[in-house]
Amino acid sequence: MLHSCIDHLVITAPSLAEGTAYVQQVLGVALQAGGEHPRMGTHNALLRLGEGLFLEVIAVNPEAPPPARPRWFQLDRITPDTRPRLATWVARTSDIAAASAASAASAVALGPIVPMTRGQLHWLITIPDDGSLPMQGIAPTLIEWQAQPHPASRLPDLGCSLLGLEADLAPADAEQLSNMLALNAFHGVFSVNLIGPGIAPSLTAYIQTPAGVRRLGSPASVIPV
Template sequence: MQLGTGPVTRIDHITVTAPTLEAGAAFVYGALGVAPQTGGEHPRMGTHNLLLRLGDDLFLEVIAANPDAPTPDRPRWFALDRMAPDGPAKLSTWVISTADIHAAAAASTEDLGRIEPMSRGTRNWLITIPADGSVGIDGVAPALIEWDANPHPATGMTDHGLSLTRLEILHPTPSRIAALLASIGLKDERIECRLGDQAQLVAHIQTPQGLRKISL
């Protein structure tokens, strides 16, 4: 698939990082009133996750270092190695899906990292990961992902009636973020790049109890 021939990228999931899955689950439940379900383990990264459906092809992930897994010989993704044991859970990054990760990465105005194979259980995918495990552009850059097969993982998650209505990306230079998203073909009215004193992600999520938001 070639960039420019249609919508080739879309928001895939948003990611909450936490020192432990228990802390992450409590953070999400406090914000949204719904507990995420069990996900699985990422052997190459020494991490594990919890999952919460936000639509047919969109979900929220809670991710933490897995204390029962060997320490990887590389930095963990999403800056998890920089998280203090008593640090707060927070919305730390987001992930954009593409049918051609190599084309999208090549078109990007920002270096989103190397394209690497990853797995969780029976699912396999390609994803961009900076070599130092950081999240680019002061913590608001997305990762790119290309899933190995259909259906999307969200279809197998419990539907609690949650949906993402808006993702705010705050940054001192919002035009830089907008240029990146345009370069990889992301057109989504739910994504809003705004001027902010500091870089931050804010997700607005519709729940059965009303509109809630999740961020730092």
């Protein structure tokens, strides 16, 4: 039976060092080294946010050859003066082919399903051909891990957990996204706030840390508890 949930959050940055420093400054914890994505010419660092859930900082790997296609998560559009940010999120699905078809039925275009690797990890993921972020990053990318322990199980528990993920969206886009998630049988701590004309959509994650609740998004800040 088709079902989906939050798999991980994606922080993009001009460099892995900048993105890692940003997250460490906001959350107050050190990230773990991830690895390289040969097909995309990128690399990452990771933080466990719970069972089957993690945060990823991802950036162009300057030591890797450029890929033969646009990189994922709009990384080719990042310039040296771009600030690290919560760019999007990834939803884990039990059947990515069925989930992708359901998303297309809701008119949310996620792109083709692409096989991907990082070290010994293998998975299938949706990536638009132009490397763009569906619905400006508010709609999730879909992922299906291939017969292996989830990456979060390999990360140390540093006392961080995802409390909630919120999107600010115009009513029409919110309805479209809600339909997509319903068709994918999504369950998780994701909610949508409606915004008026002229207000840019945004994504905000609330994360419990050993030092209290922190917010990753725009802007990053400490939330009173």
